[in-house]
Amino acid sequence: MILVNLKAYPCDPVEIAEACATVADDTGARVAVAPQAAHLSAVADTGVETWAQHVSPVEHGSHTGSTLAEAVSDAGATGTLINHSENRLKLADIDASLAAAERADLETVVCANNPTQCGAAAALGPDAVAVEPPELIGGDVSVATADPAIVEDSVAAVEAVDADVDLFCGAGVSTGEDVAAAGELGATGVLLASGVAKADDPEAVLRDLVSGL
Numbered sequence: 649m650i651l652v653n654l655k656a657y658p659c660d661p662v663e664i665a666e667a668c669a670t671v672a673d674d675t676g677a678r679v680a681v682a683p684q685a686a687h688l689s690a691v692a693d694t695g696v697e698t699w700a701q702h703v704s705p706v707e708h709g710s711h712t713g714s715t716l717a718e719a720v721s722d723a724g725a726t727g728t729l730i731n732h733s734e735n736r737l738k739l740a741d742i743d744a745s746l747a748a749a750e751r752a753d754l755e756t757v758v759c760a761n762n763p764t765q766c767g768a769a770a771a772l773g774p775d776a777v778a779v780e781p782p783e784l785i786g787g788d789v790s791v792a793t794a795d796p797a798i799v800e801d802s803v804a805a806v807e808a809v810d811a812d813v814d815l816f817c818g819a820g821v822s823t824g825e826d827v828a829a830a831g832e833l834g835a836t837g838v839l840l841a842s843g844v845a846k847a848d849d850p851e852a853v854l855r856d857l858v859s860g861l
Protein backbone atom coordinates (compact mmCIF):
# COMPACT_ATOMS: atom_id res chain seq x y z
CA MET A 649 0.00 0.00 0.00
CA ILE A 650 1.10 3.55 -0.71
CA LEU A 651 -0.25 6.12 1.75
CA VAL A 652 0.31 9.74 0.76
CA ASN A 653 0.21 12.12 3.72
CA LEU A 654 -0.34 15.70 2.53
CA LYS A 655 0.51 17.12 6.00
CA ALA A 656 -0.08 20.89 5.79
CA TYR A 657 1.79 21.33 2.51
CA PRO A 658 0.60 24.05 0.13
CA CYS A 659 -0.52 21.58 -2.53
CA ASP A 660 -3.86 21.06 -4.30
CA PRO A 661 -5.38 18.09 -2.42
CA VAL A 662 -7.97 17.36 -5.09
CA GLU A 663 -5.42 17.37 -7.92
CA ILE A 664 -3.24 14.92 -5.99
CA ALA A 665 -6.26 12.80 -5.04
CA GLU A 666 -7.30 12.60 -8.70
CA ALA A 667 -3.78 11.54 -9.68
CA CYS A 668 -3.79 8.86 -6.95
CA ALA A 669 -7.23 7.62 -8.05
CA THR A 670 -6.13 7.44 -11.70
CA VAL A 671 -2.94 5.53 -10.87
CA ALA A 672 -4.79 3.18 -8.50
CA ASP A 673 -7.45 2.48 -11.14
CA ASP A 674 -4.93 1.96 -13.95
CA THR A 675 -2.60 -0.31 -12.01
CA GLY A 676 -4.79 -2.00 -9.38
CA ALA A 677 -2.35 -0.74 -6.71
CA ARG A 678 -3.66 0.38 -3.34
CA VAL A 679 -3.01 4.12 -3.05
CA ALA A 680 -4.58 6.29 -0.34
CA VAL A 681 -4.41 10.01 0.46
CA ALA A 682 -4.45 11.64 3.90
CA PRO A 683 -5.31 15.34 3.43
CA GLN A 684 -6.07 18.04 5.97
CA ALA A 685 -9.29 17.21 7.86
CA ALA A 686 -11.05 20.14 6.20
CA HIS A 687 -10.30 18.62 2.78
CA LEU A 688 -11.47 15.06 3.52
CA SER A 689 -14.84 15.37 1.75
CA ALA A 690 -13.39 16.98 -1.36
CA VAL A 691 -10.71 14.30 -1.56
CA ALA A 692 -13.14 11.44 -0.91
CA ASP A 693 -15.40 12.80 -3.69
CA THR A 694 -12.66 11.95 -6.22
CA GLY A 695 -13.19 8.27 -5.39
CA VAL A 696 -9.69 7.80 -3.98
CA GLU A 697 -9.18 5.86 -0.74
CA THR A 698 -9.17 8.63 1.86
CA TRP A 699 -7.49 8.68 5.27
CA ALA A 700 -7.42 11.17 8.13
CA GLN A 701 -4.06 12.39 9.44
CA HIS A 702 -5.26 12.07 13.04
CA VAL A 703 -8.33 11.37 15.15
CA SER A 704 -8.67 12.71 18.67
CA PRO A 705 -8.98 10.40 21.68
CA VAL A 706 -12.56 11.55 22.33
CA GLU A 707 -16.20 10.61 21.91
CA HIS A 708 -19.09 12.91 20.93
CA GLY A 709 -19.33 15.69 23.52
CA SER A 710 -17.66 18.87 24.73
CA HIS A 711 -14.35 18.63 22.86
CA THR A 712 -13.83 21.90 20.98
CA GLY A 713 -11.11 21.73 18.36
CA SER A 714 -11.04 17.95 18.29
CA THR A 715 -11.06 15.71 15.21
CA LEU A 716 -13.91 13.33 15.93
CA ALA A 717 -13.53 9.86 14.40
CA GLU A 718 -17.21 9.75 13.46
CA ALA A 719 -16.95 13.11 11.66
CA VAL A 720 -13.92 11.92 9.73
CA SER A 721 -15.83 8.82 8.70
CA ASP A 722 -18.90 10.88 7.72
CA ALA A 723 -16.58 12.98 5.51
CA GLY A 724 -15.56 9.86 3.60
CA ALA A 725 -12.40 8.65 5.34
CA THR A 726 -11.95 4.92 5.74
CA GLY A 727 -8.73 5.00 7.75
CA THR A 728 -6.58 7.20 9.95
CA LEU A 729 -3.00 7.79 10.98
CA ILE A 730 -2.45 8.06 14.73
CA ASN A 731 0.61 9.40 16.58
CA HIS A 732 2.43 10.80 13.56
CA SER A 733 5.89 12.09 14.48
CA GLU A 734 4.57 15.64 13.93
CA ASN A 735 1.51 15.02 16.13
CA ARG A 736 2.69 12.82 18.96
CA LEU A 737 0.25 11.48 21.55
CA LYS A 738 0.58 10.05 25.05
CA LEU A 739 0.28 6.26 25.30
CA ALA A 740 -3.20 6.50 26.84
CA ASP A 741 -4.28 8.85 24.05
CA ILE A 742 -2.99 6.51 21.32
CA ASP A 743 -5.09 3.78 22.92
CA ALA A 744 -8.16 6.04 23.10
CA SER A 745 -7.68 7.28 19.52
CA LEU A 746 -7.53 3.66 18.38
CA ALA A 747 -10.77 2.99 20.26
CA ALA A 748 -12.34 6.03 18.60
CA ALA A 749 -11.21 4.83 15.16
CA GLU A 750 -12.56 1.36 15.83
CA ARG A 751 -15.92 2.83 16.90
CA ALA A 752 -16.10 4.67 13.57
CA ASP A 753 -14.90 1.62 11.61
CA LEU A 754 -11.68 3.30 10.44
CA GLU A 755 -8.58 1.31 9.52
CA THR A 756 -5.59 2.39 11.61
CA VAL A 757 -1.85 3.00 11.19
CA VAL A 758 0.00 4.00 14.36
CA CYS A 759 3.30 5.78 13.65
CA ALA A 760 6.43 5.17 15.72
CA ASN A 761 10.08 6.32 15.74
CA ASN A 762 11.95 3.08 16.29
CA PRO A 763 11.57 -0.71 16.71
CA THR A 764 10.86 -0.54 20.46
CA GLN A 765 8.01 1.91 19.92
CA CYS A 766 6.77 -0.25 17.03
CA GLY A 767 6.44 -3.22 19.37
CA ALA A 768 4.61 -1.11 21.94
CA ALA A 769 2.28 0.27 19.26
CA ALA A 770 1.56 -3.23 17.95
CA ALA A 771 0.45 -4.25 21.44
CA LEU A 772 -2.39 -1.73 21.16
CA GLY A 773 -3.85 -3.66 18.23
CA PRO A 774 -3.83 -1.30 15.22
CA ASP A 775 -4.10 -2.65 11.67
CA ALA A 776 -0.54 -1.50 10.99
CA VAL A 777 2.41 0.27 12.57
CA ALA A 778 4.58 2.66 10.53
CA VAL A 779 8.20 3.24 11.47
CA GLU A 780 9.37 6.73 10.48
CA PRO A 781 12.73 7.90 11.86
CA PRO A 782 12.11 11.64 12.50
CA GLU A 783 15.58 12.67 11.32
CA LEU A 784 14.90 11.20 7.85
CA ILE A 785 11.42 12.72 7.40
CA GLY A 786 11.34 15.28 4.60
CA GLY A 787 14.81 14.29 3.41
CA ASP A 788 16.10 12.92 0.10
CA VAL A 789 17.30 9.52 1.30
CA SER A 790 14.73 6.79 1.89
CA VAL A 791 14.58 5.04 5.25
CA ALA A 792 15.12 1.70 3.50
CA THR A 793 18.46 2.97 2.11
CA ALA A 794 19.62 5.13 5.03
CA ASP A 795 18.73 2.68 7.79
CA PRO A 796 17.58 -0.73 6.52
CA ALA A 797 18.13 -2.25 9.98
CA ILE A 798 15.47 -0.04 11.53
CA VAL A 799 12.90 -1.44 9.10
CA GLU A 800 13.96 -5.06 9.59
CA ASP A 801 14.07 -4.65 13.38
CA SER A 802 10.65 -3.00 13.37
CA VAL A 803 9.19 -5.85 11.30
CA ALA A 804 10.59 -8.30 13.86
CA ALA A 805 9.38 -6.25 16.84
CA VAL A 806 5.83 -6.08 15.50
CA GLU A 807 5.80 -9.74 14.46
CA ALA A 808 6.92 -10.76 17.97
CA VAL A 809 3.95 -8.94 19.51
CA ASP A 810 1.17 -9.59 16.99
CA ALA A 811 1.72 -11.27 13.63
CA ASP A 812 -1.60 -9.85 12.37
CA VAL A 813 -0.27 -6.27 12.52
CA ASP A 814 1.38 -5.01 9.32
CA LEU A 815 4.58 -2.94 9.30
CA PHE A 816 4.84 0.10 7.02
CA CYS A 817 7.84 2.39 6.76
CA GLY A 818 8.28 5.99 5.75
CA ALA A 819 10.64 8.99 5.51
CA GLY A 820 12.36 10.07 2.33
CA VAL A 821 10.45 7.60 0.12
CA SER A 822 10.03 9.05 -3.37
CA THR A 823 10.71 6.39 -6.02
CA GLY A 824 9.63 2.91 -7.07
CA GLU A 825 13.12 1.74 -6.11
CA ASP A 826 12.52 3.01 -2.54
CA VAL A 827 9.18 1.16 -2.40
CA ALA A 828 10.78 -2.06 -3.68
CA ALA A 829 13.60 -1.77 -1.11
CA ALA A 830 11.05 -1.30 1.68
CA GLY A 831 9.19 -4.40 0.50
CA GLU A 832 12.38 -6.45 0.46
CA LEU A 833 12.95 -5.51 4.11
CA GLY A 834 9.48 -6.81 5.03
CA ALA A 835 7.36 -3.65 4.93
CA THR A 836 3.91 -4.16 3.37
CA GLY A 837 3.29 -0.47 2.82
CA VAL A 838 4.98 2.91 2.64
CA LEU A 839 4.02 6.27 4.05
CA LEU A 840 5.27 9.33 2.23
CA ALA A 841 4.61 13.03 1.90
CA SER A 842 7.05 15.46 0.27
CA GLY A 843 7.88 13.20 -2.70
CA VAL A 844 4.30 13.60 -3.94
CA ALA A 845 3.04 16.78 -2.23
CA LYS A 846 5.96 18.84 -3.54
CA ALA A 847 6.20 17.20 -6.97
CA ASP A 848 5.67 19.18 -10.19
CA ASP A 849 3.98 16.11 -11.67
CA PRO A 850 2.44 14.03 -8.84
CA GLU A 851 0.95 11.47 -11.26
CA ALA A 852 4.37 10.66 -12.76
CA VAL A 853 5.84 10.22 -9.26
CA LEU A 854 2.93 7.96 -8.27
CA ARG A 855 3.34 5.80 -11.37
CA ASP A 856 6.99 5.31 -10.48
CA LEU A 857 6.14 4.59 -6.82
CA VAL A 858 3.57 1.86 -7.62
CA SER A 859 6.07 0.19 -9.98
CA GLY A 860 7.96 -0.82 -6.83
CA LEU A 861 5.04 -2.60 -5.17
Ligand SMILES: O=C(CO)COP(=O)(O)O
Nearest residue numbers: 785786819820840841842
Ligand atom coordinates in the same frame (compact mmCIF):
# COMPACT_ATOMS: atom_id res chain seq x y z
O1 LIG B 1 6.19 11.86 7.54
C1 LIG B 1 6.10 11.26 6.49
C2 LIG B 1 4.85 10.61 6.06
O2 LIG B 1 3.91 10.58 7.07
C3 LIG B 1 7.25 11.15 5.58
O3 LIG B 1 7.45 12.37 4.99
P1 LIG B 1 8.43 12.47 3.73
O4 LIG B 1 7.92 11.49 2.70
O5 LIG B 1 8.32 13.89 3.30
O6 LIG B 1 9.79 12.11 4.22
